Amino acid sequence: MRLFGNARYRFIEARRKAYVFSALVLAVALASMVVNIVAIGSWQNYGVDFTGGSLVQVRFDETMDAAELRSALGGAQAPPITSIGNEGNEFVIRAPLAEDREVEAVALEIRGQIQGAFPNSDIEVVRTELVGPKIGAELQQKAALAILFSFALTLVYLAIRFEFRFGVAAVIATVHDSLITLGFLALFRVEIALPTVAAILTIIGYSLNDTIVVFDRVRENLNAKGGRREDPVALVNRSINETLPRTVLTSGTTLGVLMALLIFGGAVIRDFTTVLILGVMVGTYSSIFVASPALLEIQRRWGSKDLVEAQRGGSRGPVGRTPPPGRPRKRKKRGRKGRRVAGARA
Amino acid sequence: MLKSLRGRIIFIAVILGICGYYIYANGLKLGLDLQGGMHLVVEIDDPDGTLTDEARADAIDRAETVLRTRIDELGVEEPLIQKVGSDRIIVELAGISDENQAKDVIRRAAFLEFKLVRSWVDFAPDLPRIDRVIVATLGADSLSSLGRDVQAPTSSIEELLFGAASEEGDSAAAAEGGAEAEADAAVGPEVGQVAQDEAAEADAEEDDASVLSPFTALLNQGSEDGVYLVSEEDVEAAELFLSIPEVQRAMPRDISLQWGMDPVALTGRIYRQLYVLNEDAFITGQMLENAVSARDQQFNTPQVQFELSRRGGRRFAEVTGQNVGEFLAIVLDGEVVSAPVIRDRIGARGQIELGGSTLQEASDLALVLRAGALPAPLRIMEERTVGPSLGQDSVDQGRVAGMIGLVLVVLIMCTYYRVAGILSVFALGVYVVLVLGGLAMFGATLTVPGIAGLILSVGMAVDANVLIFERIREELDAGRAVRTAVEDGFGNALSAIVDANLTTLITALILFQFGTGPVRGFAVTLSIGILASFFTALYVTRSFFFMYLSRKRATDPISI
Numbered sequence: 001m002r003l004f005g006n007a008r009y010r011f012i013e014a015r016r017k018a019y020v021f022s023a024l025v026l027a028v029a030l031a032s033m034v035v036n037i038v039a040i041g042s043w044q045n046y047g048v049d050f051t052g053g054s055l056v057q058v059r060f061d062e063t064m065d066a067a068e069l070r071s072a073l074g075g076a077q078a079p080p081i082t083s084i085g086n087e088g089n090e091f092v093i094r095a096p097l098a099e100d101r102e103v104e105a106v107a108l109e110i111r112g113q114i115q116g117a118f119p120n121s122d123i124e125v126v127r128t129e130l131v132g133p134k135i136g137a138e139l140q141q142k143a144a145l146a147i148l149f150s151f152a153l154t155l156v157y158l159a160i161r162f163e164f165r166f167g168v169a170a171v172i173a174t175v176h177d178s179l180i181t182l183g184f185l186a187l188f189r190v191e192i193a194l195p196t197v198a199a200i201l202t203i204i205g206y207s208l209n210d211t212i213v214v215f216d217r218v219r220e221n222l223n224a225k226g227g228r229r230e231d232p233v234a235l236v237n238r239s240i241n242e243t244l245p246r247t248v249l250t251s252g253t254t255l256g257v258l259m260a261l262l263i264f265g266g267a268v269i270r271d272f273t274t275v276l277i278l279g280v281m282v283g284t285y286s287s288i289f290v291a292s293p294a295l296l297e298i299q300r301r302w303g304s305k306d307l308v309e310a311q312r313g314g315s316r317g318p319v320g321r322t323p324p325p326g327r328p329r330k331r332k333k334r335g336r337k338g339r340r341v342a343g344a345r346a
Numbered sequence: 347m348l349k350s351l352r353g354r355i356i357f358i359a360v361i362l363g364i365c366g367y368y369i370y371a372n373g374l375k376l377g378l379d380l381q382g383g384m385h386l387v388v389e390i391d392d393p394d395g396t397l398t399d400e401a402r403a404d405a406i407d408r409a410e411t412v413l414r415t416r417i418d419e420l421g422v423e424e425p426l427i428q429k430v431g432s433d434r435i436i437v438e439l440a441g442i443s444d445e446n447q448a449k450d451v452i453r454r455a456a457f458l459e460f461k462l463v464r465s466w467v468d469f470a471p472d473l474p475r476i477d478r479v480i481v482a483t484l485g486a487d488s489l490s491s492l493g494r495d496v497q498a499p500t501s502s503i504e505e506l507l508f509g510a511a512s513e514e515g516d517s518a519a520a521a522e523g524g525a526e527a528e529a530d531a532a533v534g535p536e537v538g539q540v541a542q543d544e545a546a547e548a549d550a551e552e553d554d555a556s557v558l559s560p561f562t563a564l565l566n567q568g569s570e571d572g573v574y575l576v577s578e579e580d581v582e583a584a585e586l587f588l589s590i591p592e593v594q595r596a597m598p599r600d601i602s603l604q605w606g607m608d609p610v611a612l613t614g615r616i617y618r619q620l621y622v623l624n625e626d627a628f629i630t631g632q633m634l635e636n637a638v639s640a641r642d643q644q645f646n647t648p649q650v651q652f653e654l655s656r657r658g659g660r661r662f663a664e665v666t667g668q669n670v671g672e673f674l675a676i677v678l679d680g681e682v683v684s685a686p687v688i689r690d691r692i693g694a695r696g697q698i699e700l701g702g703s704t705l706q707e708a709s710d711l712a713l714v715l716r717a718g719a720l721p722a723p724l725r726i727m728e729e730r731t732v733g734p735s736l737g738q739d740s741v742d743q744g745r746v747a748g749m750i751g752l753v754l755v756v757l758i759m760c761t762y763y764r765v766a767g768i769l770s771v772f773a774l775g776v777y778v779v780l781v782l783g784g785l786a787m788f789g790a791t792l793t794v795p796g797i798a799g800l801i802l803s804v805g806m807a808v809d810a811n812v813l814i815f816e817r818i819r820e821e822l823d824a825g826r827a828v829r830t831a832v833e834d835g836f837g838n839a840l841s842a843i844v845d846a847n848l849t850t851l852i853t854a855l856i857l858f859q860f861g862t863g864p865v866r867g868f869a870v871t872l873s874i875g876i877l878a879s880f881f882t883a884l885y886v887t888r889s890f891f892f893m894y895l896s897r898k899r900a901t902d903p904i905s906i
Contacts, residue, residue: 001762002819057736126736132727135387146860150853157852161845195795198857198868202802205853209806209846213813216842246809246816253758253812254805257751261801264750266743269794276802 004244011240011288012233012296018289022176029183036186044182047191050140052133053096056110061122063088072117079110084267090126143197147178150201154208162219165298170211173291177207177282184278195272203279206254210247210287217243218295232299236292251284351896354889362776365783372786375424376440377793377867380741382734383440384448389433391725403432405721410435415717416451434727445731447710455679455723456714458634459627460662463572463673463685464601469622472598477559479596480587489560561587565620572673573685575617578609584620600625607681621682623675628665631719633658635694639709642699648708651697652715659694667691678711679723744797751801755808763815765905769890770811777807777882784874793867803875806850810883813839815906828904829895836888843883851876 033043048055069091070078079095095110114123151171158167181203185192217239221227227235255277262273378385390397390405397405410429417425417439426438442448481489564584565574576584587593588603597603606619636653654662666674666688675685676698684699700708755774759767781800785792792800818835826834854876857869898904 003762059735124733124735125731126733128729128731130726130729132387135728142860146856149860150856153852153856154849157849158845194861195868198795198799198861201853201857202799202872205850206802208849208853209809212845212849213842216845220838220841242820243816246812249758249762249812250805250809253755253808254802256754256758257801257805260750260754261747264743264747266740266747269740269797272795 002245003248004241007241007244008237009241009244010237012237012293015289015293018293022286022290025180026176026183028187029180032183032187036189040189044186044192045189046136046140047193047196048094048129048131048136049194050136050143050192051096052131052136053094054110054131055127055129056093056095056114056125057084057127058091058093058114059124059126060089060091060118061124064091064121066091069117073113090267139194146197146201147204150204151175158212158215162215165295165302166215166219168298169291169294170208170215172294173211173286174204174207176290177203177279177286180282181275181279185275190271190275193271195269196275199272199275199279202276203283206276206280207283207286210251210283211291213246214240214243214287214292215295218292232296236296240288240292247284247288251280254280351889351892354885354892358776358886358889362779365779365787368783368786369779372789374782374786375789375791376737376741377791377796378438378440378730378737379732379794380737380744380792381440382732382737383438384442384445385728385730386437386439386449386452386726387430387728388435388437388452388724389727391723397722399432406433406435408721409724412718412720413437413452416714419713419717420448420451422448435724441734447706449726449729451710451714453724453726454714455720456631456711456717457679457719458631458715459677460629461602461604461623461627461675461677462665462669463675464622464624465571466567466574466622469598469601469603472596472601473562473565474559476587476593476596477561479592480560480590481558483590483592484560561593566617568617568619570673570685572622573606574620574622575610575612576620578616578618581605581618604675604677605681607678607683619682621675621685623677623682627677629654629658629662631715633661634715637712637715639705639712640697641705642697648700648703648705649697650700650708650712650715651695654694654696656694662696663691663693740794744794748797748801752804755804759808759811763906765894766815766818766891769894770808770815770887773811773882773887773890774804774807776886777804777878780878780882781871781875784878785871788870788874790870790874791867792871795868796871799868799872800875803872803879806847806876807879807882809846810839810843810879811887813842814883814887818906822904822906827900828898828902829900832891832895832904836884836891840884843880847876847880 036045037043066081066083070081073079073081073093079093082092082094084090084092093110093114111125111128114125151174154174155167155171158170178200181200184190185196190196218236221230221235221239221242258273258277258280262270262277265273388409390402390409392402406429410427413435414427417427417437422439422442424440426436428436430436437452439448561584564576564580564587566576568575602623602625604621604623606621609616609618611617633655634652635655635658638651640649640651641647642649670688670690672688673685674688676683686699698711700711752774756771759770759774761767763770781803784790790796814835817839818831821831821834821838822828851873854869854872858866858873861869894904
């Protein structure tokens with residue numbers, strides 16, 4: 001069986017449509033964050049893990065009306081209650097943690113309230129989480145640091161293994177993916193918990209993985225005989241098409257597994273899986289329509305030796321500007337080094 | 347080639363054997379979210395920031411040792427007690443049944459002291475001075491704005507009187523008002539004394555008593571010398587007064603006031619006892635040699651029997667010998683557990699009576715006393731508990747989802763790549779054993795996000811195989827001979843696999859560095875998964891391919 005065996009899609013030519021599409025999605029993403037800042041006071045719906053606070057998950061032995069539970073816990077003043085699972089007997093109750101309050105006191109209070117409100121029901125407290133505000137604030141900081149660090153390190157890695165511009169293009173695509181994911185989270189006000197951060201980082205990893213496979217092929221084709229003289233657009237297009245079967249198969253398989261996880265994996269990891277599914281789709285899209293065009297744009301604007309060579313070779317294609325003075329020598333050195341590494345493996 | 351092939355197969359078998367052994371010997375540790383349990387983050391409780399960094403680091407070190415001893419004694423299997431940074435300890439207890447008991451055992455400072463109870467007479471002369479200091483510090487205005495708290499004693503006395511009267515069945519007296527009731531208050535001797543003392547005081551000082559002598563107004567003298575009774579609703583105000591630094595300075599030098607641990611009920615009202623004690627403890631928990639819980643043989647109430655060190659025993663005998671007839675307060679974490687009268691000289695052995703407690707509480711107390719005192723009280727910063735049933739649900743669901751996901755992968759690979767697909771499925775089987783073996787070897791715990799990380803790394807392992815097979819197909823399309831095509835296919839896919847896996851590994855390592863708890867578990871499974879996928883794709887799949895090729899003639903086509 002073979003899918004997209006000899007595909008010759010002109011992906012790069014469609015890049016302007018992709019730019020418009022990405023811009024629209026990013027606009028919605030940023031708008032949702034702004035709306036959130038106005039509406040809920042924070043750009044994301046941070047969960048207990050980050051804000052500090054408490055969460056109690058209770059399971060009743062019979063189905064329970066969420067409204068009834070809400071009124072039992074204080075009506076309008078009741079803490080937010082969400083029903084989870086499909087059987088209508090499990091609820092998550094969240095309460096903010098007042099300053100200077102012992103984490104334990106809150107737990108006792110919530111538990112006491114629930115037990116008191118439904119003395120006849122059999123109630124099981126299946127999960128409690130209490131996070132002091134100090135820990136929450138630290139976590140926010142750590143999560144942001146983790147994401148920045150992973151950007152920085154992959155940039156360095158790609159600059160060494162490929163060329164600097166490949167690294168920049170990959171990071172642009174990854175930032176694009178992270179922003180869209182964060183926008184999705186903001187739009188639906190998905191609660192940001194620790195696993196959500198893990199999911200975002202996984203998306204970064206996946207998106208990079210996908211981009212690297214395409215870039216690896218670009219690098220290979222570039223270093224093949226006559227590669228430097230080929231029209232860059234045609235070369236990148238060819239590279240994407242050559243890796244297309246792999247892209248489709250891998251993304252398809254991963255999505256299939258994630259779907260299984262979403263459907264059968266239970267309520268606790270549902271948000272986590274949803275974020276990953278979105279991330280796989282966005283990551284696949286971005287390696288073709290964001291990372292690859294970005295590579296060409298970078299080359300066109302801050303043109304490197306490769307393109308200059310390609311133009312001398314007489315091929316048509318996006319016209320590169322003359323490189324600013326002082327730059328080419330630096331690029332030249334990097335370019336050569338990159339080739340040597342690639343050549344050694346081939 | 348055949349020889350190297352045999353070597354390869356043996357190597358894979360050995361690795362599989364090692365992994366199998368670790369899985370068998372160590373088993374897979376399930377995270378708290380999967381098997382249920384409690385995760386606590388505790389910190390030295392130092393709200394005023396009085397400890398120096400050095401003292402705090404030292405305290406947390408000692409606290410860690412003490413917690414380890416206590417939790418070992420609690421009998422929790424494979425607890426995790428880990429110091430994080432310079433001032434925090436993570437405690438993870440899997441599968442515990444009573445989380446509150448565990449928390450009590452962890453949190454209790456268990457600082458035991460024996461102090462002699464002083465007389466009211468020693469303290470009473472200082473009361474007016476303390477009252478003046480309170481008035482001067484807080485100001486009369488803010489005192490009256492405290493309103494309910496300060497006014498409470500007057501009304502509580504009236505209620506006490508009425509309460510006492512109606513308990514006697516003398517409803518007429520109750521109806522006639524305070525003065526009558528006071529006279530008629532022929533209740534038990536204890537209450538009588540409280541009532542009369544306090545009523546006299548209230549009469550004499552009238553309403554503004556509570557403003558002019560805010561602290562004294564809260565104190566009722568009980569039947570035992572050296573013990574004041576403070577009405578439950580006044581405890582907060584009294585604690586507030588006592589926490590004022592100026593008040594603490596105004597206290598007599600050798601006397602400390604300490605609360606009783608349990609409230610006492612007198613004629614329907616709840617009181618807390620406030621003991622007048624010697625400032626210095628003549629015995630502390632450090633002189634304790636052993637402690638066990640037992641039942642009192644006479645009353646069948648729980649008690650903790652303790653044994654002091656030789657030095658502690660001598661001191662105990664000496665002090666008790668000199669103070670026969672006095673009261674001895676047993677102070678635990680700053681609260682008085684009980685204050686029995688010293689009937690005789692006591693040697694190295696003694697007991698702490700715990701009237702209202704269960705035997706369980708007594709044995710918990712004995713446990714923490716044995717394990718030693720915490721250098722400072724601990725404050726719980728973070729707490730997560732997962733009930734065992736929820737954990738079981740997650741395991742079941744994760745297993746089902748994982749199985750379905752794997753079947754899906756197997757189906758896709760076999761339809762798409764036929765024989766080569768089957769080879770890769772076998773390689774994936776090896777991969778699964780490697781990952782589980784790796785988890786068992788490093789003692790990593792499998793959490794819910796960990797399962798997700800595992801599934802993701804399965805995706806990456808599949809991806810590596812797909813990359814290789816696509817390359818082989820390309821080489822075959824280009825008209826290469828089968829063996830060359832396979833060799834080149836593996837060679838050409840190498841750079842993509844290396845780069846893709848390494849960048850993901852970088853992300854996983856960053857996650858490990860910054861993550862805590864479940865996220866860390868995710869990072870560990872992802873890292874192990876990536877390494878395993880690396881080895882599987884480049885070595886195992888390749889070996890299987892060689893095996894497949896070795897059964898064919900060089901010119902036979904391959905199924906890919």
